[in-house]
Amino acid sequence: MDNLFFNEEHTMLVNMVRDFANTEIAPITREMDEKCEIPKEIIAQMAELGLMGIPVPGEYGGAGMDTVAYAAAVMELAKVDASVAITMAAHTSLGTLPIVIAGTEEQKQAYLPKLASGAVIGAFGLTEPEAGSDAGSTKTSAELDGDEYVVNGGKIFITNSGLAGLLTLTANIIENGENLGIGALIVDTDNPGLNIGPKEQKMGWRASDTRQLFFENMRVPKENLLGHPTQGFKTFLKTLTGGRISVAALSCGTAEGAYQQALQYATERKAFGKEIHHFQAVGFKLADMATEIEAAKLLTFHAAWMKDQGMDVHKQAAMAKLFASEAAMRITTEAIQVHGGYGYVKEYEVERFFRDAKVLEIGEGTSEVQRMIIARELVKTFSKAA
């Protein structure tokens, strides 16, 4: 099915990422999971291969490729290691694309080349202790004082915080005592008003870097405001829509990685004198897993393709994210079942895929939020047609 959306360039990219993931990442996945760290060399190698700026226009130093290419690369990385995949994806779709979407020409020229080359890693700070699904309840404020905004507040669960050189964060923009609404600011992470918390100890995505951020009278130059002061909310909603395609791709990869291990195990493990795939109960699990992966990939690449055509992908991105993430949870659970007791211990890596899958139903909008978006879009279309 991949050929439906892939041209020759996509296929070349997929082969390159697959080769890199199998030779460089696969041998160290267990070590990264245990140490909760991705070696700097892996990120440097991804940068060298051009993987840190796939959808960034060529004029700003990116590969200038489309969303289908980007999703395909994320998927290939996630088949082997979801922590590496989310590090690349958060850098690209969350850390870099807001600047592509809403940056001024000066901001694009100043920041995109270093992000696209991977010289600087990006992160995106939206979630707060009291503003997750309800992102409109953002409390962080940025009050204009002369030529600088003074930012106070904080963010939680921010991917890449400990690696990032650049951060895009959302805050209430206050000018002349008036709250103009939620805007977005670009912040250098060496800003003295920024404090970065210790690494979160997570169930999955353990090697990816997730931390809390604290802003205390953090002074940010006025020109670092991303786009129009009152358009920040729109920018990050757009960013999240694109991000959902990322998470859908990550989900497909995570599911496929676990499925491949289950398939291999089912052809090797013997019970009652034969390989367990001969038992219909096991064969049917494999059949269901493979079918769901195909369906999830179709939804994901279709949403990516629609985005590349400039179409509204609100509904399709939410559908792809919802279906693929829930499929990943089902598939990784069944992959453990196929492994029996060995699935529950670290000797086989399938338990890592299971741990990595859960967050896919939570990050960049929970499953409940995706259903809300889809339902809203369905009613909107129906009302328009009526």
Ligand SMILES: Cc1cc2nc3c(=O)[nH]c(=O)nc-3n(C[C@H](O)[C@H](O)[C@H](O)COP(=O)(O)OP(=O)(O)OC[C@H]3O[C@@H](n4cnc5c(N)ncnc54)[C@H](O)[C@@H]3O)c2cc1C
């Ligand atoms: C590993 C990890 C990495 C992350 N990386 C980032 C990042 O880089 N940047 C960033 O900004 N954020 C990041 N997040 C945050 C993530 O996007 C949020 O955790 C997520 O959006 C959910 O918000 P919350 O945790 O506040 O849950 P809540 O919003 O408090 O939700 C709790 C429960 O209530 C449900 N719920 C809430 N509102 C409704 C409603 N109206 N209807 C029905 N159900 C509802 C939710 O679905 C959920 O089940 C990350 C999170 C994790 C775990």
